Amino acid sequence: MTTLLYTEVEEELRAAVRALLADRCPPSAVLKRVESPAPYDLDLWKTLSREIGVAGLLIPESYGGAGASASEVAVVLEELGRGAAPVPFFTSSVLATRAALDAGAADLLGRLASGDTTAALAVPFTATPYHRAADTVEASGTTLTGTVADVAGAEAADVLLVPAGGALYLVEAGHAEITTRPSLDLTRPVATVAFSGAAAARLGSCDVAEVLRFGAGLLASEQLGVAEWCLETTLAYVRERHQFARPIGSFQAIKHRLADLWLDVVRARAAARNAAADTSPLAVAVAQAWNAGVAVHVAEEAVQLHGGIGMTWEHPIHLYLKRAKATEIALGTPGDHRAALAELADLPG
Amino acid sequence: MDVRDRIAGLLASADPADQVGFLRARFEAGLAWVHFPEGLGGLGAPRDLQQVVEKELAHTPQPNIGLQAIGLGMAAPTILAFGTQEQKERFLRPLYTGEEIWCQLFSEPGAGSDLATLATRAVRDGDEWVVDGQKVWTSGAHHARWAILVTRTDPDVPKHRGMTYFVCDMSAPGVEVRPLRQITGEAEFNEVFLTGVRLSDDLRLGEVGDGWRVAQTTLMNERVAIGxxxxxxxxxxxxxxxxxxxxxxxxxxxxxxxxxxxxxxxxxxxxxxxxxxxxxxxxxxxxxxxxxxxxxxxxxxxxxxxxxxxxxxxxxxxxxxxxxxxxxxxxxxxxxxxxxxxxxxxxxxxTSEILRNIVSERVLGLPSEPRIDKDVPWKDLPR
Structure with a gap:
């Protein structure tokens, strides 16, 4: 039976991820890292992927993975969202892994499961499951040529999985030119990936739209985590911040806004759990149409309700605002997902 | 006996063509609300078992939840929580079967969101109480045999402490129900005027002065029932x-x-x-x-x-x-x-504003607004 609750196994996984992040990458550490030459925390990623074993969650046991469900992956994403964690879990262990599964790339799946290899799907992070633009990379025999813009997770990847002509190709990262550009989301920068006659191995056929849809459904759980952190941090702040000789959280003008935000987050949790348990196009579109906007709205309100400190670089809220706004655009905007619902829910325009 | 055996027994013996008779038999079988105690329409069973019962009995006569919303959703849980054994035995069965309809005498013209400031007085007279006041926004009062009623019994203490909760006999002399026309044109609600209404002390629900706590039980159930x-x-x-x-x-x-x-x-x-x-x-x-x-x-x-x-x-x-x-x-x-x-x-x-206060204070742990009415005797409050 489909359930929207968390299982005990999921809660244990959550606790392990949360404890690791609290120890190794509190928001202050993330803030320091984002302007360094290495925005991704690859040491943390090693611990997370190998010791906690999150890299192989989606991969069947026969390939050396954990054979877990999307619901467990969703819990990890909630925690990584709460931490605005600069690790390539979503890009490698969700998007690229789902593509490798689709292509039946047994050898690669084994390496992904062990955490030895990190991958990125060479598709713009702005691509949607609904209107796939033509591939910008062409295969010619065993080489690839072309450029893909706005690839997330590319600079943390050892290998790139590249869709071309209906098939998925593997290119060693060293054979591509990866140019990270200054990105709105400091914790998940995007890069332009160029191939000029790069040596490539064909992995199999791959339905990229389905991969993006699967990713979009789970991204709703990351957005939930972002919204939860913003709400909890703001609640703590308004209880403590005094103006007019009382905590600002005692003013109804503030309390009522927070009550409404909480209600949005409650519904985002239900939508995220539903999209993890039921990865149908309708459940995914509902979760993205709702959660993407909620994460942005809660982050924006968090900035406002923190007042002056919320506008400063030193307070980590902006990391969450940037993550929220970037994921709102990624894998289809709320408007794209609503447009899809016109057909899915039989409400034609 | 297993709940499925009870359901089978009920279906074998009760006649679904007889609405009241069937609901009475369902109550006697403990299948009205399984989490209530035995003898009071329940089995003392976990609440989630009710889903099984509802599913199995979905095709049988059901209580009229439109007409009896207040009775089923609010009066019954309050009577269960605060009633004496005699009160539970007297009221719960005809409430469930719909033989006696209930309404709610809470809000007043001067006490809406601030319900605890209510002014309907109940004064003790021997074994009876004499009630005077005006209630408003009372749906179904014109059908109701009974009402749940909150009154002021002690004006000399702060407002939350001086209230007492009663079951009001809607057929008693001095109870006058007037329709209240709404913006929709119809009269779904009523004003209820209480003038020298005499209620015997055994209609009191909970202790004298404890009416606010009893009313909280009713209101919590109301919000769950609505949403x-x-x-x-x-x-x-x-x-x-x-x-x-x-x-x-x-x-x-x-x-x-x-x-x-x-x-x-x-x-x-x-x-x-x-x-x-x-x-x-x-x-x-x-x-x-x-x-x-x-x-x-x-x-x-x-x-x-x-x-x-x-x-x-x-x-x-x-x-x-x-x-x-x-x-x-x-x-x-x-x-x-x-x-x-x-x-x-x-x-x-x-109101949605009061609910936002409740969410922000009880769920989110935010501080309440400074209050000027908490420690002042009710009779001295500005109004």
Whole structure:
């Protein structure tokens, strides 16, 4: 039976991820890292992927993975969202892994499961499951040529999985030119990936739209985590911040806004759990149409309700605002997902 | 005996053609509300077992939840929590079967959101109490045999401490029910004037002066009853608007389409939250999410009924006549009625503003506003 609750196994996984992040990458550490030459925390990623074993969650046991469900992956994403964690879990262990599964790339799946290899799907992070633009990379025999813009997770990847002509190709990262550009989301920068006659191995056929849809459904759980952190941090702040000789959280003008935000987050949790348990196009579109906007709205309100400190670089809220706004655009905007619902829910325009 | 055997026994012995007779037999079998104690319509069983009973008995006569909403949703849990054994035995069965309808005498012209400031007085006279005052917003008072009533019994202490809760006999001399016409044209609610009404002390529910605590039980149940039942996907009020949309392509505009899709999504995530809440209750992990359901429901209902009217470009209205209505008929009446009636959703059963206070203070742990009325005797409050 489909359930929207968390299982005990999921809660244990959550606790392990949360404890690791609290120890190794509190928001202050993330803030320091984002302007360094290495925005991704690859040491943390090693611990997370190998010791906690999150890299192989989606991969069947026969390939050396954990054979877990999307619901467990969703819990990890909630925690990584709460931490605005600069690790390539979503890009490698969700998007690229789902593509490798689709292509039946047994050898690669084994390496992904062990955490030895990190991958990125060479598709713009702005691509949607609904209107796939033509591939910008062409295969010619065993080489690839072309450029893909706005690839997330590319600079943390050892290998790139590249869709071309209906098939998925593997290119060693060293054979591509990866140019990270200054990105709105400091914790998940995007890069332009160029191939000029790069040596490539064909992995199999791959339905990229389905991969993006699967990713979009789970991204709703990351957005939930972002919204939860913003709400909890703001609640703590308004209880403590005094103006007019009382905590600002005692003013109804503030309390009522927070009550409404909480209600949005409650519904985002239900939508995220539903999209993890039921990865149908309708459940995914509902979760993205709702959660993407909620994460942005809660982050924006968090900035406002923190007042002056919320506008400063030193307070980590902006990391969450940037993550929220970037994921709102990624894998289809709320408007794209609503447009899809016109057909899915039989409400034609 | 296993609950399925009880259900089978009930179905074998009771005649479903006889509504009251069947419900009486269901009550006697402990299948009315399984979490109530044995002998009072229940089995002392876990609450989630009720879902099994409801499923098995779905095709049999059901209590009239429109007419008896207050009785089933509010009076029954309060009587169970605070009533004496005699009161439970006297009131619960005819309440369940619908033989005796209940109403609620809480709100007053001067005490709405600030219910605890209420002024209806009850003065002790031997074994009786004499009640004087005015209540308002009382649905179903003209059908009701009994009412749940909160009164002021001690004006000399701060307001929350001087109240006492009663069961009021609606047939007693001095009880006068007058219809109260609403913006919809009809009179679904009433004003109730209480003049020298004598209630015997055995109609008191809970201790003298403990009325606020008893009333809290009633109000918590009210909010769960109003917001807590998930329907099917795309059903309820979004279904009404969706049907209009599908059947009238001539009315569609891009702007209305965007609003409809947004509200469809909001309806669906709200429904999923209600499903999740019910799963939490069934798993014995009640979460605070219930406090918010009524807020979501009120806002959605108002936006959807407004959109429906606008979509239809309907300048008519089905019926302005000043008549008594039996219950809220959101699906049977026209779009104009639905639009107007939905305005009450954010007022009845706790205004949305009060509910936001409750969520922010009890769920989110935010401090309350400074209060000037907490330690002042009720009689000295400014009014």
């Amino acid at each position: 807590g039942t998930p329907g099917r996907r795309g059903g309820g009020m979004i279904g009404v608007v969706s049907d209009t949309w599908r059947s009238r392509p001539d009315l569609r505009t891009p702007e209305l389409h965007q609003r409809l899709l947004k509200l469809w999504v909001e309806s669906e995530v709200t429904r999923l939250s209600a499903v999740r809440l019910r799963e939490q209750l069934a798993a014995g992990q009640p979460g605070p999410e219930g406090s918010g359901m009524k807020l979501s429901f009120a806002k959605l209902n108002q936006e959807l009924t407004g959109l429906d009217l606008e979509l239809r470009r309907d300048l008519g209205y089905d019926d302005w006549s000043f008549r008594r209505s039996e219950d809220v008929d959101m699906l049977g009446r026209g779009p104009g009625y639905r639009y107007l009636r939905a305005k009450g959703n954010s007022i009845e059963g706790g």
